[in-house]
Every structure is written in C-alpha cells, then in structure tokens.
Amino acid sequence: MGDEIDEGLRSELQRQGIWVTSMQELYNWGRKNSIWPLQFGLACCAIEMIATAASRYDIARFGAEVFRPSPRQADLMIVAGTVTKKMAPQIVRLYNQMPDPKYVIAMGACAISGGPFKQGYNVLKGIDRYIPVDVYIPGCPPRPEALLHAFMELQRKIDNQKLSGPNKSDHLDREHPSEYPVPAFGKHDLVPRANPDVFRPPQIERV
Amino acid sequence: METLEQIKKRIEAAVPGAKIDIVNNGSPSAQHSLKIDNEHARDVARFLRDDPALRFDFCSNVTGVDWLDRVIKKTVKTKQVVDGVEKDVDLTSEEKIPGYLEAVYHLFSIAHKHGPVIIRMQTGRANAQLSSLTPIWRSAELQEREIFDLYGIKFEGHPDLRRILMWDEFEDFPMRKDYRPPDDFEWEPTPHDDVLERAKQHYPARPTETELKPS
Numbered sequence: 001m002g003d004e005i006d007e008g009l010r011s012e013l014q015r016q017g018i019w020v021t022s023m024q025e026l027y028n029w030g031r032k033n034s035i036w037p038l039q040f041g042l043a044c045c046a047i048e049m050i051a052t053a054a055s056r057y058d059i060a061r062f063g064a065e066v067f068r069p070s071p072r073q074a075d076l077m078i079v080a081g082t083v084t085k086k087m088a089p090q091i092v093r094l095y096n097q098m099p100d101p102k103y104v105i106a107m108g109a110c111a112i113s114g115g116p117f118k119q120g121y122n123v124l125k126g127i128d129r130y131i132p133v134d135v136y137i138p139g140c141p142p143r144p145e146a147l148l149h150a151f152m153e154l155q156r157k158i159d160n161q162k163l164s165g166p167n168k169s170d171h172l173d174r175e176h177p178s179e180y181p182v183p184a185f186g187k188h189d190l191v192p193r194a195n196p197d198v199f200r201p202p203q204i205e206r207v
Numbered sequence: 208m209e210t211l212e213q214i215k216k217r218i219e220a221a222v223p224g225a226k227i228d229i230v231n232n233g234s235p236s237a238q239h240s241l242k243i244d245n246e247h248a249r250d251v252a253r254f255l256r257d258d259p260a261l262r263f264d265f266c267s268n269v270t271g272v273d274w275l276d277r278v279i280k281k282t283v284k285t286k287q288v289v290d291g292v293e294k295d296v297d298l299t300s301e302e303k304i305p306g307y308l309e310a311v312y313h314l315f316s317i318a319h320k321h322g323p324v325i326i327r328m329q330t331g332r333a334n335a336q337l338s339s340l341t342p343i344w345r346s347a348e349l350q351e352r353e354i355f356d357l358y359g360i361k362f363e364g365h366p367d368l369r370r371i372l373m374w375d376e377f378e379d380f381p382m383r384k385d386y387r388p389p390d391d392f393e394w395e396p397t398p399h400d401d402v403l404e405r406a407k408q409h410y411p412a413r414p415t416e417t418e419l420k421p422s
Binding site for chain 1: 377379
C-alpha cells in the first residue's frame, strides 16, 4: 500500500491500459459513495432533509438514499432540527449505538447553536456539546442544496482520511473513543452542560 | 348567549356559596371573564357544562398566568375646602395586590355554537393548588399537566398529574416570572443585548493595573 502513488506514473500506466489504485483509495471510494444516514428528524429541518431525499434533489446521486431506521446500520447522523434538552440524551445514545466509522452533520441553526431558541431554558445550544460534528450547515432551515453541499464536503473529508500512519482516521485509532457519555437529566439542567472532551469553545484571551 | 352578569347570577343561584367575580378586560377585545373560587370550581364548571341554555361542552384552551405584585393607583377628584376656598383636589389611593398564579379556561359550546366564556381561578404562589377541571372537560387533561409543569400549580383531582414537557427530574417552573434559566452562555459567537450581558460573565477578568505594568 505504502504512500501516495506518483500521479505522473499513474496516468502513464493508465494510458497503457493499467489502472493502479491503493487500498486506501478503494476503501474510501467505496465508503464515500454509500453513506447511509440514520432516519430521524427533529424539527422543520427534517422536512428539508426529506425534500433532499425526494426525486427533485435526489440524494441517491450521492449514494445516500438508504435512510436506515436502525443506528446499527447507519454511517451518518443528520441532526436535522432543534435538539431540546429532553431529547439530547437520546441523540447521544443513538450516536453511541452507531458503528464506526460514523459521521455527524449538524443541520440548521438550532442543531449548530440553538438558533432562535438559544435564550430559552429547554433547547440545547448545539449538539456539538456532546458529540463531535463533522459538517455544520447554517440556515433556518438550510435548503436542500446546502445539505447536498454538506454531503459533498463529507465525501471530500472521507476521501482524505488515511488508513495508516500518524494521521490515520479516528475510527481506526483504538485510543479514540467511539462512544461519548450520555448526559443525565438534572434538577435544573442537563448534567454535565457540555462534554469538555468534545466541546472546546474558543476562549477569549486578554493580552 | 346570556351576558356574563346573567350567567353569574344563574351560577350563584345554582351553586350555593359560589363566589363569582367578573374580571373586566379593558382591551379592545373586551373579553371579560368570570373569576370563580377554587372550592366550588368543579360545581360551577359542571353547571356551565350541563345547563341546557349554556351547554359549554368544549374547553378549547387552558393556560396559566403568573401575576407579579401590583400596585393600582386610583385618582379621585374631590372638592375640598382649603383655607376657606373650595378647590378641586386629586386624591390618589394605592391598592396593593400581591402576586398570584392563575389558570384560565376558554369554554365554547358546540351544541349552541356560542362562546367563549372565560373562567379563571387564582391561587397563591407558595403551595399553589387548584381543583382540576379534567373530570368535567377531558380536553383539559394535557393542558393542566402543562400548567403543572411550567407554573407548578397542583391540580387536585387530576387523573395523571405528571410533567409533560420537561423531564421528571426537573424541579423548576420555567414560566414563573422568578425563574432564572441555567447559565450556559459560555460560547456566544455574536452576542448582543441580553445574551451579551450573560456572555460577559464568562469572559476572563480584565488585567488589573499592577498586572499591566511591566515588572
């Protein structure tokens, strides 16, 4: 397998009728073209997600039309909508039940930050407080094109993942957690309010 | 439909001991309401539902209100004799109304196609308790649960009084005016107004004069 193949050599070989690839490319090529999303929606963003899956926008072009009703069969979690604090533990639990490699798209203003409800008492201010998010899509709700763009970004990300070496993909790293603690229902709020291993907001520094 | 005054009189005749007040609504909608006392609430409600002329068979809406302490100022113009001369003097009186919680029911009649008649019940903030009208109107069940969840009013006689929106372990009552939401404003990319005030509490402290001076 080794390192990257020299592009010049490859095109030369291709001209001679020999197609050369690497295990990594083949593996990522297969993965990126069959991202099966978990079938669930939380709010109005889910309607846009459904529109993306329907014939006009046709997510099948990206190999992602197979919405799975079970987290055991899903590769991708599209957090489409407002995550209330009552729902957040269930989302984290579903994420934990998905097998590696798994990816998360936070779709819409609510899923990335709480959106218009962020001053409320019952809406989680972004699902990235508890699980790692790969692609964020702003919008309220984002149009289907935005979700397709997120898919293409995710495909690009998968395509660039390494199978070995120091920069290898997280899901191949035994040390990297694939499950995250489920927050508990507290007396006033979720406990903890955020998982510090995942949620690292930028800090204001005074110089 | 009968006027509120007529309904009030008929209730007082039908339910002995019931204390009914008419609460006037000064807004253009002028939806005046009946304040009924907690003790006779269920009898009054049953009368409103079963009386053949009223037949309020549909309770469309139940909601809670948290009223803060209020001071109502009244100005009365009187004539007083000051130093032997009669003058117009404004007398202001203040009436203090302590805060209370309230449940408001909107009633309609499908049979007679009239309504709404609005009834309200009041209770104190501490140990808030009202009698449930779910036995009279089944449609009040979930909405009374919601009031219990968000305002903390216990409805006596409710068949299944649990929290409905917040989780069972939750202890606060978010729609009460004295509720303070949890402080999770540690990361606000574009704070403004109230959010800015709350986000500032998470900002690191400004360096003091001594820290700024190079040693």
